[in-house]
Amino acid sequence: MPPRKRARADAAAASSAPLVALKTSHDVDNPQLQAEAAMWRAGELCDLTVTVDGSAFAVHKLKLAAASDYFRALLPGDRFADSAEHQLKDMKASVFEGVLSFIYEGSCNVPEELLVPLLEAASRLQVAPLAEALTAALKERISVANALSTWIFADRASLPELAATARQHTLKHFADVAATDDFVQLSHEMLSALLASDEVEADEAAVFTALVRWLRAQAPAVREESTVAALLEHVRFSTMSADFLTEHVETEPLMNTAAAFKVLAQAMKEKSFGAATPRTTPRTGGPLNPKxxxxxxxxxxxxxxxxxxxxxxxxxxxxxxxxxxxxxxxxxxxxxxxxxxxxxxxxxxxxxxxxxxxxxxxxxxxxxxxxxxxxxxxxxxxxxxxxxxxxxxxxxxxxxxxxxxxxxxxxxxxxxxxxxxxxxxxxxxxxxxxxxxxxxxxxxxxxxxxxxx
Missing domain, CATH: 2.60.120.920 (SPRY domain)
Structure with missing residues (x-):
């Protein structure tokens, strides 16, 4: 077996950002594990070559099958009885190298920008300990700038723990997150879930402003009258100040439909009768500003x-x-x-x-x-x-x-x-x-x- 052709990530080498250390909870000081890592680094007794993004990685079938449920299901089949090659598509070489480093050495150091691609790879290859380490690292680094992209990714990748953390950050910093470019990329379903939440930590003026910004960025079909009205149902107009209602809500062109006016009128009617409904109840996360x-x-x-x-x-x-x-x-x-x-x-x-x-x-x-x-x-x-x-x-x-x-x-x-x-x-x-x-x-x-x- 020729020496392993190790692909170094150009992005990682060029990046000036600090590296994130990911470690397994397993005993990496075990002599057998250290010997396996040394053999991998030296390219000794490797029996499979995995090609990723034009780079070849010499590995051991047994090691990969033990660490990755993806390879464990793949390698025992007839296809690999006489084959020593496999190609992984839609993955960067630097990302797969991080996966291999974690499998063999119990740790890897990656730039922050590779955390999400590496988690995608860990989920795809079903390397559970790496996915857990990456989830923890991403949870620690959720910010206003990346909360929505992290939530969207975690929801798509079926990572409920990470999705819940990103969603909570979005709710806690709603007004700031709503000002990011990612906000207008939210799906109708995710936006509706946000607006309906009692945990939004923002006043209702900020909620309405965010919704209007999202609607203006959508295609005309999305701004259809009934769709707009359905989203407006989640806005708690009765908790707004009279000045904001007069100066911003009533003058907003998107409110100039029968369906939108009906939502607003119903909210104010419920307030006048003292009804305790979702439209009249302030959000638990929102500021009360008592006077x-x-x-x-x-x-x-x-x-x-x-x-x-x-x-x-x-x-x-x-x-x-x-x-x-x-x-x-x-x-x-x-x-x-x-x-x-x-x-x-x-x-x-x-x-x-x-x-x-x-x-x-x-x-x-x-x-x-x-x-x-x-x-x-x-x-x-x-x-x-x-x-x-x-x-x-x-x-x-x-x-x-x-x-x-x-x-x-x-x-x-x-x-x-x-x-x-x-x-x-x-x-x-x-x-x-x-x-x-x-x-x-x-x-x-x-x-x-x-x-x-």
């Missing part, structure tokens, strides 16, 4: 500066509608005009359609809340938790609420310590709120997060 609503609910002398609201009287709500799922709401008390013995502030939730407040000795209909004074918990007309004086929480404390709409209850925490009683019996969509009854109170929004739908 104070400075009118209604008997509030007086209300003002807001950024996240902090100050009021003299009444209830002031946040604009985040909670219709289903579980939300975490965190407020910080920054000022209370009364001393601890007569603390006048509280935190809770108020029913969506409550315009005025009526209080009695046991609480207020339509409001579920925690009163700073004695840390009492009110569930509409029922109260629990009367404790000795001095149990009020201090200025600067963080009041955390877990609003669980499925269970119909709110769990309260003060500086991380759970309050023993829960507000129960919640019905209908609600808003987070802060209360004052007669003294100046200032409250800051720390965060509002969707934990699950």
């Amino acid at each position: 104070w609503v400075l009118e209604g609910h008997d509030a007086a002398n209300v003002s807001a500066a950024g996240e902090t609201m100050t009021t003299q009287k009444g209830l002031v709500r946040v604009d985040t509608l909670i219709a289903s799922g579980t939300y975490e709401v965190v407020f910080k008390l920054t000022e209370d005009g009364a001393d601890l013995s007569a603390a006048v502030s509280g935190f809770g939730i108020v029913r969506d359609n409550c315009d005025r407040l009526e209080s009695n000795s046991n609480g207020m209909p339509n409001v579920w809340w925690l009163r700073r004074f004695h840390r009492m918990v009110y569930s509409e007309n029922h109260k629990e938790g009367l404790t000795p004086r001095g149990y009020e929480f201090p200025i600067g404390a963080e009041a955390r609420m877990l609003v669980d709409m499925a269970a119909g209850q709110v769990t309260f925490f003060i500086d991380g310590v759970e309050v023993p009683h829960k507000a129960k019996g919640i019905t209908g969509p609600v808003y987070p709120c802060a209360l004052s009854y007669g003294r100046k109170v200032s409250v800051s929004i720390v965060s509002v997060r969707r934990l699950k739908l």
